[in-house]
Amino acid sequence: MSENTITLTPPSGGRGAHVCLTPALLPLFNVEDYIVVVIDIFRATSSICYGIENGAEAIIPVSQVEECAAYREKGLDYLLAAERDGSVVDGFDFGNSPFSYTKEKVAGKTIVLTTTNGTHALHLSRSAKKIVIGSFLNLTALSNWLNTQNENVLLVCAGWKNNFNLEDTLFAGAVIEQLEDKGFLLDDAALAANDLFQVGKNDINGYLKKTSHGERLKKLGIEKDIEFCLQVDLTTAIPVLEGEKLVKLAVY
């Protein structure tokens, strides 16, 4: 695929803000040229933002329940989060609901979080200059920070099983809205994401109700989680990947 790889050509003196609509498209980008923002709105990156905001020392994302369980065998005092089909897996501390990531539960703790799509996107982005985590919860704090960095930005939508989904794209558009007058060169996907956000922004929850994924999540009985994940600017912490752990970015 290398001959087809898109070589980023930011405007002279400027930066590019690009959107990767699914992890399957990541090989098209020179990831090492970017700060990557990983986006998995329902619910991994929302829960991560909320947990880091509430004082979790670190969150370790893994893709398999078995990997998560392996941390217990290491004898570490970690909280383990894993669910299947909407229920907490037996023997684990909690599931993926953001309501599990309150101050009372997570302050000072390290959490191992099972998330398929989010972990996949993180893993494929590992050569980036920096990997941070985005969700509607930390939208403005994240966008403001991106504006202060003199770097190209790649918004990576975790999607669903490598395919496009609307909620992650809508959030990418929300970030682009906050970057667009700051001299970033936008690619077609960034333009599209922003236009979709403009269509949906006045009622994000209503807009997303028509999607297939929304239907799927509704069947899991997590409407309250969805509403929670669509709250804008509830938090200011920016989770950043250090080694295998997501920790709070020190913003100066």
Add this chain to the structure above:
Amino acid sequence: MSENTITLTPPSGGRGAHVCLTPALLPLFNVEDYIVVVIDIFRATSSICYGIENGAEAIIPVSQVEECAAYREKGLDYLLAAERDGSVVDGFDFGNSPFSYTKEKVAGKTIVLTTTNGTHALHLSRSAKKIVIGSFLNLTALSNWLNTQNENVLLVCAGWKNNFNLEDTLFAGAVIEQLEDKGFLLDDAALAANDLFQVGKNDINGYLKKTSHGERLKKLGIEKDIEFCLQVDLTTAIPVLEGEKLVKLAVY
């Protein structure tokens, strides 16, 4: 990737209309379950629609100039279309401009057309139930025909070097607009494409001017081609793939 392949689950008694935003995402779909529409608005599928409308006996899409040239060596009376950087390659009959596909030039002829993105999308779709060609030129004729078929529809955007582009997605949205009240189940990409088309439909050319690809094409001096390719319903022929050749679909 097979365990992640999306299994189409059309509603009982209904059909799915899905959008594949770039050929890189085609492995996610069970292509054999669909009628595939290949979309490469600037300019391959627009020129193909216009050429078939104007009586070309067949159009053979190839990806390399060398493959195109090889047809001459076969001693066949084919017209050869190839261009690089916006100019007709020496020794070829014409380039990719739709203005080359007039009745006077193509009626009764077979044309070998060099097109990178379009051929790539066609090749990856070859296990489909049927492969047809779409462009703004044949929008309504194509949509009406899709509505009469009792099949799932997959709109495959050829994109640009495997990445997303706005013009192909916008056209996919234009088709979805004509299918949406016909009982098709739409996926997230179809919903997004339709919403983007709603944003841009009143001035498609103006809307697309902001895109990177539009900039690139403008530099090639083909603004007139672009305007031509964005005309809606200039033609009614539906090109269909038979073997290696695109020919006029017999609609009953």
